[in-house]
Amino acid sequence: MKNYIEIASAHIRLDEGNTVIEQLLLECYMNPGISTKALARATLLPVPIATVIKKELIKCGALTQASGVNCTEEGKDWIEKEWGFRGIDMDLYRELMADGSDIHSELADILSVLREIMSLRPQVNVQIDQSKCTAETSLRRAILCLKQHSLIGKQILCVGDDDLVSVSIGLLLQRLFAKERHAKTSIHVADIDERFLQYIGAIADREKLPIHCHHHDLRQPLPEEMQGRYDCFFTDPPYTLQGMTLFVSRGISALKSRKGLPIFLSFAHKSPDFTLAMQREWIRMGLTAGMTIPRFNEYEGAEMIANRSQMIILRTTDQTTPDCTDVFIDALYTGEVKRTLRIYCCKQCGEKVEVGVQGKVPTIEQLKNQGCQSCGNGTFDMVART
Template sequence: MEILKDVQAKGIQNLYRRNIERIFSALKVTTDFWKVVDYSDLPVPYASAIINSLLEKGLVKIENDEILLTEKGWQVCEEYQIGSYKDFSCEACQGRGVPFYKNTEFYRTFVEIAKDRPEPVQQFDQGAVTPETTVSRVLHMDMRGDIEGKEIIVMGAEDDLTGLAIALYGGYKRLLIIDIDERLIEFDNKIIKELGLKNVEARVHDLRNPYSDEFLGKFDVFVTDPPETFAAFKAFIARGIATIKDHGGAGYFGLTLRDSSIFRWQKFQKELLRIGAVITDIIQDFNDYMNWGYHEDTKAARVAPVKKAPKDIWYRSAWYRIELLPGFERTNDPISDEVFYLDEEGSTT
């Protein structure tokens, strides 16, 4: 496909024909750029580059920040037999396989508490998922046997209040929540104290620093939310694995196709296998992110072919679960600031 060659000639190599077809499929049902990104499962810079190429070839036009297929664009869809984007996700569970309302009391309690949560800040690459997402995470963890009687650490992921949600849910043996953001830890500790929650502790901790012995090999389950450069992913997952007691331990985290390509997912998955983990669950689009207030300051806003900010949920990530096998690799090295840089795929920090 000529369009693919044009985009690759501009320096974006991690694409193939299917990616172009997905953009066309999305454009057949929406004129909103951010929904195109969502439906096509592409990093924002890649989707933007494809749209710009389509503009140059007269296959789309932009009017009032809406992207419209031209007659020529519709002809391309017909020529290559490109169908419309379709979504047959279960409406009851929103495609997660875990209906958040299965525990109504837990859901209502969490929603009431979370409404006063600190707002996400760009400094720490934060973005909060919907309350339904957080509740579904906890229910999924319990369904997989990773809460009741377990010692759990939630590390660098409290912008979603997942640690606090587990604390409210209960059933664990011990829960430790660590995050660099003092606001989140103060919020958690306030709720923990007010409700008299037991066997839970929230502390400020910078994951760039190696763990002390009190963290190493002391937990059954970790939850984290790694930045999506390969170096950052590798470093954050290593931090999680360092806390696990023994084989059979589990880890949870999210990975997007909004800040990473499928090519990078391959690198992520190879690294997991190398260190002795096996992927047991990948639930695509499990995590729905609410739009963050600093969008206009992101690379995503700068490279988008439209100026209109997203109105609906468009940023989603898959929910991964891994389990550790005998002989898994445990490391505890310092993490350099350099791993957090933006690259050609990342754009939302």
């Protein structure tokens, strides 16, 4: 069967990548008779670019224009077979995709199930920076995944999942398709904590959710079979610069090599200096920050971060590459970072700096912000720690 996205993209050069072509075609499927201007608004594209994409999809037989833009029967069939949209509850989908509240009354049954599941989950291990997000937060992340066109028919990875986002995504998917198992969507979890993996696995078996669990210490590179296969990933890493960089790096290695793929990063609200250091890490990894939603996540008993954290949606580019590709040996979790003295070496001139509470510079983010005192370079390798 021909791939309409590849055929259309072969004739237009888009900085945004193929993701926007997929979104435009899907808008036509979900909203028959949609206008070109409405398509442009929905895909955040200038009208001339949306028009060009529309014309290419018409040429290859996916769309037709009569009383607005519509999918052809062949185009509908392709979307339903290749992306797995056949049998979807259209009314619920449109309701969830609309602007407004992200927790809807139609999902009260899922929320009730999630609350019970959350109440029985394993106790968090604060030594590895676990915390208890609420059922509402976990479901909110699943709905966000849907709104970003990254759920139905996609390969989804959770880089750590003590928040049970995999379960929320699975339950939402099941609700959208009248509790039928969805063959085109697959959800994977990589986590060091076997307790959570066993719990998630048991729920997946009981509820018949398409979840696959992998026991993995993220200080080690992901196994080869998990690399280059996913359409998006979620992570709520340790709230250290090293933790964020490592977890995002492992997620990047798991993504397909495509522009515009989303990364759903939950992270504490931080100081301007720390935020600047994070943004430098994203730029160094070839990522763009598409959206930041403050106070998106709510946690039980996480007073240190005022029970809230932000959701940051990063997106891949042609230059995206993970910063950490080898075994990770630096301090990772909050407790480790606070008590460890580390020696960093400037990548440009070789100058060595002690980093830690008792060191010359207290934190790696501060060192990166101020740069090497000898040459001004802002990139460093950790060479030792005590």
